[in-house]
Amino acid sequence: MALEHLPATEFDSTALNETLVPAPGSAPDGMVQLLTPEGERVGHELYGRYADDVNGEALRSFYRDMFLVRRFDTEATALQRQGELVMWVPLTGQEGAQIGSGRALAPQDYVFPTYREHGVALTRGLQLSHLLRRFRGISHGGWDPRESNFHLYTLVLAAQVPHAVGYAMGMARDNAADASSPAGATVAYFGDGASSEGDVHESMVFAASYDAPVVFFCQNNHWAISVPTEVQSRIPLANRAQGYGFPGIRVDGNDVLAVHAVTRWALEHARSGNGPVLIEAFTYRMSAHTTADDPTKYRLSADEEAWIGRDPLTRLEKHLRASGAGDDAFFAALAAEADDMAAQLRSDVQAMEPPSFADSFTDVYAEPHPLIAEELAFHKAYEDGFADAGSGNDTEEEVGA
Numbered sequence: 001m002a003l004e005h006l007p008a009t010e011f012d013s014t015a016l017n018e019t020l021v022p023a024p025g026s027a028p029d030g031m032v033q034l035l036t037p038e039g040e041r042v043g044h045e046l047y048g049r050y051a052d053d054v055n056g057e058a059l060r061s062f063y064r065d066m067f068l069v070r071r072f073d074t075e076a077t078a079l080q081r082q083g084e085l086v087m088w089v090p091l092t093g094q095e096g097a098q099i100g101s102g103r104a105l106a107p108q109d110y111v112f113p114t115y116r117e118h119g120v121a122l123t124r125g126l127q128l129s130h131l132l133r134r135f136r137g138i139s140h141g142g143w144d145p146r147e148s149n150f151h152l153y154t155l156v157l158a159a160q161v162p163h164a165v166g167y168a169m170g171m172a173r174d175n176a177a178d179a180s181s182p183a184g185a186t187v188a189y190f191g192d193g194a195s196s197e198g199d200v201h202e203s204m205v206f207a208a209s210y211d212a213p214v215v216f217f218c219q220n221n222h223w224a225i226s227v228p229t230e231v232q233s234r235i236p237l238a239n240r241a242q243g244y245g246f247p248g249i250r251v252d253g254n255d256v257l258a259v260h261a262v263t264r265w266a267l268e269h270a271r272s273g274n275g276p277v278l279i280e281a282f283t284y285r286m287s288a289h290t291t292a293d294d295p296t297k298y299r300l301s302a303d304e305e306a307w308i309g310r311d312p313l314t315r316l317e318k319h320l321r322a323s324g325a326g327d328d329a330f331f332a333a334l335a336a337e338a339d340d341m342a343a344q345l346r347s348d349v350q351a352m353e354p355p356s357f358a359d360s361f362t363d364v365y366a367e368p369h370p371l372i373a374e375e376l377a378f379h380k381a382y383e384d385g386f387a388d389a390g391s392g393n394d395t396e397e398e399v400g401a
Helices: 013-018 056-081 095-102 118-123 128-136 160-177 198-209 237-244 256-274 301-308 312-323 328-350 357-363 370-387 396-400
Strands: 110-112 186-191 214-220 248-252 277-282
Touching: 056 095, 056 118, 056 128, 056 256, 056 312, 056 328, 095 118, 095 214, 095 256, 095 277, 095 312, 110 160, 118 128, 128 328, 160 186, 160 198, 160 214, 160 256, 198 214, 198 237, 214 237, 214 256, 237 248, 237 277, 248 256, 256 277, 256 312, 357 370
Parallel strands: 110 186, 186 214, 214 277, 248 277
Antiparallel strands: none
């Protein structure tokens, strides 16, 4: 098949933007934005008030989160390249979408992530080295979700979305039974590729039917591994919400302030019993899909360079410097903090010991099981058979003689 006949060339991204049905109170092009790429803060009739209390101190904390998680991403990538991790899933370019939405969450809200939400994990208080336990191959999870209301990473595409809806339906019942406790909502994170999965469709049907307090947060980073968004959908992904009967909002995913405001509105909407919301954070994956991927095989360097000017960190840095909320001393101190964090992260990862084979038997059932105990005993007896000096194997003493 010739290049000019590939599916990716049959769609025009400009035409997609022109067909967008604007979200409530959004700009004519449907893209909610509160910080321009030049770092200028602009108003918004509806969502602006959800950012009115975000002052210079709060913006510095947003920038700190984004800066640290990008450095974490860089260090994790290096660790994988050096054989310390089996695989890694980068997030560079998506920090604004993750930190902006994560900082909008309340303690009682519950997050169902995919495998790339490292920034959201940071906002939920997770120790970043714990995220690497799974990628080092020593754990099926790495943390206790009950401690942070941040679920374990889901590697199966879109599998966490039905769980998020089911959990939200349970939260709605809890909220109705105990009005004295603050109402909560769930957030289901997924990518533009996962939006084509049946799990997402079925989840949105259930969520709409039962007014479940769930926010569907789609990070449209333009690539489902090597498949562009234009092949995933002929219309903007935010428009899909109309088919299910709930609001859909497209927000500039590289504008951490706009993402924060839109997510606060969506969570308020969901917690108030008004049902689900779909947020499409329009961003870009500036790195590879995973460390097993080579993006140069399917996208042009010119496209990547075009998005560098929209970098969420650069945008906020421009605003902080222009507004006087961030000076050279602030950025220098943050760089030093990131260096220390990276060094500690490397130390933590290299100190991680793999579990013993026997440990895998303890993760099958919640309570001791006689059959599992029998199988473990059989395996131990089998292994002990290789330690018999009479089997012809040299013992350690014999080898050293």
